Amino acid sequence: MIELIVLDVDGCMTDGRITYTSSGEELKSFNVKDGFAIVQWLRLGNKAAIITGRISPIVEYRAKELGIPYLYQKVKDKKEALLDLSQRSGVALEKMAAIGDDLNDYRLLESVGYSFAPADAVEYVRDRVDYVLQKGGGQGAVREMIELLLRKNGQYRRYIEFWTGE
Numbered sequence: 001m002i003e004l005i006v007l008d009v010d011g012c013m014t015d016g017r018i019t020y021t022s023s024g025e026e027l028k029s030f031n032v033k034d035g036f037a038i039v040q041w042l043r044l045g046n047k048a049a050i051i052t053g054r055i056s057p058i059v060e061y062r063a064k065e066l067g068i069p070y071l072y073q074k075v076k077d078k079k080e081a082l083l084d085l086s087q088r089s090g091v092a093l094e095k096m097a098a099i100g101d102d103l104n105d106y107r108l109l110e111s112v113g114y115s116f117a118p119a120d121a122v123e124y125v126r127d128r129v130d131y132v133l134q135k136g137g138g139q140g141a142v143r144e145m146i147e148l149l150l151r152k153n154g155q156y157r158r159y160i161e162f163w164t165g166e
Contacts (some may be wrong), residue, residue: 002149003113004047004091006082007068007142009059011101012118013050017136028058034142038066040162041146044155047089048164051081053104077107099145100139101126114152116145 010016013034019027024038027130042048049070050063056073063071070089072081078100086093095114100106101121106128109115115129118141135141151158160166 001095001141001153002046002086002097003050004089004094004097005038005041005094005149006085006098006108006112007048007050007147008051008098008100008102008105009050010054011057011121011137012099013062013138015136016101016120026056026058028056028062029138030062031138031140031142033140035062035066037143037146038068040159041150042067043162044150044158046153046155048153049086050076051075051108053078077104079111081106082111097134097139097145100129100143114149115124116141118150125150134139 008011011153013030014028020109023057037046039131048068050068051072052059066084070085071130075081093111096112098109098112099115099116100109101118106125109129116131117125119131120136133141133144150159
């Protein structure tokens with residue numbers, strides 16, 4: 001059973017574009033459907049973390065908004081951060097799943113129990129993960145990953161029941 005998901009930001013939670021205003025302020029767009037699924041994942045008693053190579057107050061804000069308790073920013077070695085996360089969360093690597101889209105995610109992806117890449121991830125990563133998603137980064141890939149994991153964990157029915165009562 002997967003207990004903790006690890007999310008990359010640029011190219012997974014977003015489409016990978018970074019926009020700057022004329023005053024130098026950074027803008028990112030997040031998919032609301034991904035956010036919905038992350039909140040429900042946590043509501044079901046699972047855990048979530050963000051590990052990203054960049055640093056942004058926007059990411060900190062989004063993590064707080066969604067209730068993601070583990071946030072690692074400006075990470076050079078994502079596998080090292082993953083090992084720290086395992087220790088801090090008490091979750092073994094084989095009970096983690098991760099999504100990543102580029103070469104800097106590779107060592108992290110190969111270390112977890114189940115690995116995912118958005119449809120538009122770089123080829124090297126797509127060829128080496130457990131599952132390539134149909135959706136692209138920032139286009140619902142995170143939700144697709146979560147719904148697959150909920151099915152795998154036997155939690156999908158409860159996920160649906162929260163909103164439908166069925």
